[in-house]
Amino acid sequence: MIHKQKVRRSTRQRRLILDAVKDSLNHPSASDIYATLADSGIGIATIYRQLSALVEDGEIGSFEYQGEVRYDPIVQPHAHIVCSKCDKIWDVALPKGINNLAPTNDSFENFDVDLTWKGVCNDCR
Amino acid sequence: MIHKQKVRRSTRQRRLILDAVKDSLNHPSASDIYATLADSGIGIATIYRQLSALVEDGEIGSFEYQGEVRYDPIVQPHAHIVCSKCDKIWDVALPKGINNLAPTNDSFENFDVDLTWKGVCNDCR
DNA sequence: ATCACTATTGATAATGAATATCATTATCTT
DNA sequence: AAGATAATGATATTCATTATCAATAGTGAT
Numbered sequence: 001m002i003h004k005q006k007v008r009r010s011t012r013q014r015r016l017i018l019d020a021v022k023d024s025l026n027h028p029s030a031s032d033i034y035a036t037l038a039d040s041g042i043g044i045a046t047i048y049r050q051l052s053a054l055v056e057d058g059e060i061g062s063f064e065y066q067g068e069v070r071y072d073p074i075v076q077p078h079a080h081i082v083c084s085k086c087d088k089i090w091d092v093a094l095p096k097g098i099n100n101l102a103p104t105n106d107s108f109e110n111f112d113v114d115l116t117w118k119g120v121c122n123d124c125r
Numbered sequence: 126m127i128h129k130q131k132v133r134r135s136t137r138q139r140r141l142i143l144d145a146v147k148d149s150l151n152h153p154s155a156s157d158i159y160a161t162l163a164d165s166g167i168g169i170a171t172i173y174r175q176l177s178a179l180v181e182d183g184e185i186g187s188f189e190y191q192g193e194v195r196y197d198p199i200v201q202p203h204a205h206i207v208c209s210k211c212d213k214i215w216d217v218a219l220p221k222g223i224n225n226l227a228p229t230n231d232s233f234e235n236f237d238v239d240l241t242w243k244g245v246c247n248d249c250r
Numbered sequence: 251a252t253c254a255c256t257a258t259t260g261a262t263a264a265t266g267a268a269t270a271t272c273a274t275t276a277t278c279t280t
Numbered sequence: 281a282a283g284a285t286a287a288t289g290a291t292a293t294t295c296a297t298t299a300t301c302a303a304t305a306g307t308g309a310t
Binding site for chain 2: 067069096108118
């Protein structure tokens with residue numbers, strides 16, 4: 001017997017958290033979103049729960065950097081550039097044709113790329 | 126006045142930790158190394174300290190995956206494949222010419238690539 | 251070898267991100 | 281409106297990692 005699909009409910013908290021990520025420009029962490037929504041009264045546990053759920057539902061993107069998960073309003077595949085001095089993160093297009101360079105063969109089915117360029121940004125030099 | 130260079134001492138602990146990473150095959154975490162060296166009596170703080178120092182000194186590599194830092198005996202630039210089911214990690218060559226695809230321009234000096242392919246391995250299918 | 255200097259160690263407390271628990275609240279379907 | 285249950289918020293807990301600090305042990309000079 002197949003597992004019954006758990007229905008996702010639309011709550012005030014979920015909407016606010018989604019909007020906060022969609023409106024973000026700095027690849028916020030969970031605590032960044034918590035701070036942004038400070039006067040909403042949303043608990044920190046809900047922030048974590050909904051961020052995970054939104055990623056799972058494909059509404060937002062995520063990646064980890066410096067020991068914490070960062071969230072991304074952009075869901076289309078793309079790469080990042082990070083400055084190792086100031087830890088700022090920029091979005092950048094994936095190199096054209098990168099998927100053709102994937103090590104896919106009959107022993108591994110490949111479906112996602114995580115690409116980050118690390119360097120020093122202009123401001124830090 | 127230039128900062129005085131702090132001299133790195135060669136200790137029993139450092140040698141054992143370096144050897145453990147160099148002999149590893151599974152991209153071990155700090156606690157993996159701690160477990161491997163359980164009967165050496167090395168404290169967990171020293172494991173963390175020396176792993177960081179070894180990375181800083183360019184003796185080993187590191188990257189983060191699933192909320193923890195993994196260490197790598199290979200220091201040459203290379204990519205990883207991870208299985209999202211069993212979390213196993215494989216080494217794989219960087220796509221040839223990837224550095225020519227870097228978004229380097231006069232506002233960002235690029236010196237490192239972090240590339241991970243994510244998929245499902247043969248065993249998990 | 252011994253000395254003096256100080257980097258390193260080990261035990262442990264502390265931090266910080268993320269998850270688990272659970273009684274209460276709010277959504278959704280009928 | 282009512283029943284079923286997903287979601288919430290407060291908080292305890294877990295887990296990886298770092299900070300603290302007295303004791304120990306490399307290292308270079310004598």
